[in-house]
Amino acid sequence: MEAEVYTQVKTSIKHTLRIDLENYKEEQMKRRLDSWLVRSHFSTWNEYFNLITKDAMEQERFRNYLTINVTEFFRDQNRWDHVRTEILPYLINNSAQHPQAGGLKLWSAGCSIGAEAYTLAMLMEDFVPSHKYSILATDLDRGALLKAKSRGPYNQEDIRNLSTKQRQQYVTPSSPYYVNEKLQRNIRFQEQNLLDDHFEGDFDLIVCRNVVIYFTTASKDLLYMKFSKALRPGGVLFVGGTEIISVATKFGLQNFGISFYKKV
Numbered sequence: 001m002e003a004e005v006y007t008q009v010k011t012s013i014k015h016t017l018r019i020d021l022e023n024y025k026e027e028q029m030k031r032r033l034d035s036w037l038v039r040s041h042f043s044t045w046n047e048y049f050n051l052i053t054k055d056a057m058e059q060e061r062f063r064n065y066l067t068i069n070v071t072e073f074f075r076d077q078n079r080w081d082h083v084r085t086e087i088l089p090y091l092i093n094n095s096a097q098h099p100q101a102g103g104l105k106l107w108s109a110g111c112s113i114g115a116e117a118y119t120l121a122m123l124m125e126d127f128v129p130s131h132k133y134s135i136l137a138t139d140l141d142r143g144a145l146l147k148a149k150s151r152g153p154y155n156q157e158d159i160r161n162l163s164t165k166q167r168q169q170y171v172t173p174s175s176p177y178y179v180n181e182k183l184q185r186n187i188r189f190q191e192q193n194l195l196d197d198h199f200e201g202d203f204d205l206i207v208c209r210n211v212v213i214y215f216t217t218a219s220k221d222l223l224y225m226k227f228s229k230a231l232r233p234g235g236v237l238f239v240g241g242t243e244i245i246s247v248a249t250k251f252g253l254q255n256f257g258i259s260f261y262k263k264v
């Protein structure tokens, strides 16, 4: 894609979808955009943007493609085992030093269709049932958030990591699966652009996994700084399997095991 065309496409995407591609790695994004246009059987971006200003469904498909909202419950199960065995006990202990009325404050940042937020809720309900907690779950993709708020429908693949007991307790007995209302009671779903919008504070745990893959280094740095400020002292940031924060100390964070960083 030519530089001039990319500039125009970026402007149109910012205007129609409120996504600023300046924050995303240019070469990967150009490749993704090129292949989308070919797949959509359009020859120019002007024609395509004419369509999406009139067609809300197509606009949503395009947004989904750009933001890639692939997810599942307990994605990377061994990391979630670590949350259960090490991180939650640590956070409960840490929070005893700064008690909060609402209990542990957790955030699934870039929650897609909600699987990650419901994973957090299942862990709390299963392993520390008497402990109070609240979960904020945010994403910029309205379609994904709508599904998250509707508690489904989820398919067999989405729930493949749930144990038999978790299936019995938390999801409807057959496909399409819906999470039960009880699990949603402490979750607040909210539209938010991580790169633009204001963050709440005092989180014990921020889970931001598989969201920053296409972000530029500058945008990631900005985001990690904002996350660090949003954590309470001793709070933990949980990132994706391939996402390493190389100089965590510059954000006031320190390594706390693979994929985990603690606010110092």
Ligand SMILES: C[S@@+](CC[C@H](N)C(=O)[O-])C[C@H]1O[C@@H](n2cnc3c(N)ncnc32)[C@H](O)[C@@H]1O
Binding pocket: 067, 068, 069, 070, 071, 072, 075, 109, 110, 111, 112, 113, 116, 138, 139, 140, 141, 144, 192, 193, 194, 195, 208, 209, 210, 211
């Ligand atoms: C691949 S999904 C990851 C879902 C979940 N965190 C997981 O690991 O299973 C990435 C999500 O990040 C969201 N996302 C991408 N850029 C974002 C931004 N700037 N602000 C908020 N959400 C964003 C996308 O809409 C998408 O739902």
